[in-house]
Amino acid sequence: MLAVVVSRADEASVHVGEHLRETADWTETTDDSRPDADGGGTVYRTDEAELREFDDWHLELDGVAEAFDDPDLLVFASRHAGETDELLTAHHTGNFGEAEFGGEAGRFARACPNAQREVVTALAEHAPEGYEVGVECTHHGPTSVGVPSMFVEVGSAEAQWRDPDAARAVARAILSLRDVAADAPRENGSRRHLVGFGGGHYAPRFERVIRETDWAVGHVAADWSLSALDEWAETDAEREAVLERAFDASAADYALLEAERPALESTLERLGYRVVEETFVRETTGVPLELVEALEAEVAPVEGGLRFGDPATAAERRTDWEVVEPPADLRSEAAGIDAEALREWVASNALAFGTEQRGTVVTGPFVLPPETTRDSLVSALAEILRRRYDSVEREGDELVAREEAFDPDLARTTGVPEGPKFGKLSAGEAVEVDGDVIEPERVQRERIRRFTL
Incomplete structure (x- = not known):
């Protein structure tokens, strides 16, 4: 009531x-x-x-x-x-x-x-x-x-x-x-409650958390x-x-600080409370805290780059998954071709995934739910590679990518001088050298890249 x-x-x-x-x-x-x-x-x-x-x-x-x-x-x-x-x-x-x-x-x-x-x-x-x-x-x-x-x-x-x-x-x-x-x-064993520390009397960061995430805020200690x-x-x-009373009166185990306060952070952690960044609050919105804790323990903390995919917010309780480490060269090649497509697939299909550079670069490992297999990950990476290569096929334990690419050595043997004409041939345009028209196909060789799976 x-x-x-x-x-x-x-x-x-x-x-x-x-x-x-x-x-x-x-x-x-x-x-x-x-x-x-x-x-x-x-x-x-x-x-x-x-x-x-x-x-x-x-x-x-x-x-x-x-x-x-x-x-x-x-x-x-x-x-x-x-x-x-x-x-x-x-x-x-x-x-x-x-x-x-x-x-x-x-x-x-x-x-x-x-x-x-x-x-x-x-x-x-x-x-x-x-x-x-x-x-x-x-x-x-x-x-x-x-x-x-x-x-x-x-x-x-x-x-x-x-x-x-x-x-x-x-x-x-x-x-x-x-x-x-x-x-x-x-x-x-906890709640999505935060105790706030720092900032002015009016608390825009904590208001932002309240209005834009599924976390709630208890007591707030401004700078003053x-x-x-x-x-x-x-x-x-x-x-x-006093600090412990603030947490107890907020039914909270988490703290969010407005700015860096190493001494306060150290004290709070020693008292048994977790100090989190706003990134943690946003990234865990909609993700069961039990799953957050389990995947942070197995992969990395959110502050260390762990991010959650759409399956992590599914209503059913998640208890099984596979941690997959994609070949670094294959993942890097796919990211170089279309980093946005790679992230979109991972975010749509993985429970969680590792990142670098404050979450902007997908690196792995990928935590896959049972409905998403390692083969489906390989297929997704192969599909991204097809945007650059002429063919991408799986051959045993390898993913083989082939392309017809401009070969500078071939161009030199036909008398093409280095410079702008190299650039045109590389872009698929014909050039003329001493009255001879050099078609791009004449200076191309098949390039093959093999990615061990």
Whole structure:
């Protein structure tokens, strides 16, 4: 069940609450067990959602989930204040350092990474013209809510707080969460959750991940948050405890860094978390994490060039495959003829494949599913070779490619001087030498290349 918190101290929150009640059919009941100021009084309920109003500011509402009837997810409908013009945003709550604005120092509320991912999508869908949609770093309380939670906000000044279109957009986005789980499904003992580190208060890299991949983001420590952590923590152990709390409150085992931070990366890896690049996040989108782990162990990590093909995203569970290392000269020749065609075939037929130069050059090995044989790989490479050679045939354990090619020595014996006429003959054009017309065929020899399979 979705719990929605409206603060009467927050003008924007009140307006969002009004549009929430207009957008869905609610049943009103009275809760006399709590003061009206603390979520009692009139309670609004609709399918899988409950809305309560409070007098205090949101960031002062520690333990607020207790006011609701067994919620799974809680959203604070709130305003955003800043110098960012028209903005709809979402973020989790907590403090990497001192608790200047609610909550406890070095503590975090339980994040809802999957729900945040969904609400950002919904905000983008419903945002009025001129409004941007973004996410923010973790930067204020409360730190003790009781269930996974986040703020969903309209900003960034009075004109936007009073804008009915903006309030309606936020209301619709919040209501879209009624059947959404706080967390992504568990896979291979983990989840597609990231803790973010670095960057500014507004987090475009992490927003990009949320909107363009199937990974979700929990708590985010901006550059200033990490500085605040360093200032607040008196010992390395205390600092590491805060980092571990951020991962625990995000239900995450992976970290994504905005920029290189060797010391932080080393600390996170020592604590047992995997630091990944955005390339990893994008390349593993749609690929079961169990398969990712297995193929990284057998071939190479994604950061080392492993890439996944279309079969890796198939719904069925993959447990068997063959790792094929194509002959280097054959693979290189095919790539030289048509690198795009080679990559297209591999991406369409292989579970995964090795690359170099940050994923731009296909090198192998190729991880083939049972339905794709080594012979089909050889056939695909042969087909690419036929674009250059006159014939390409398999002869036993060899692939034999033949072509009639310009032979400079033959050209010299016919009296053709080196220079432009060599170029014309090589391109298949006849030339004239001392009144004699030299056809290209006269200066060609059969060239044979053999590729051992």
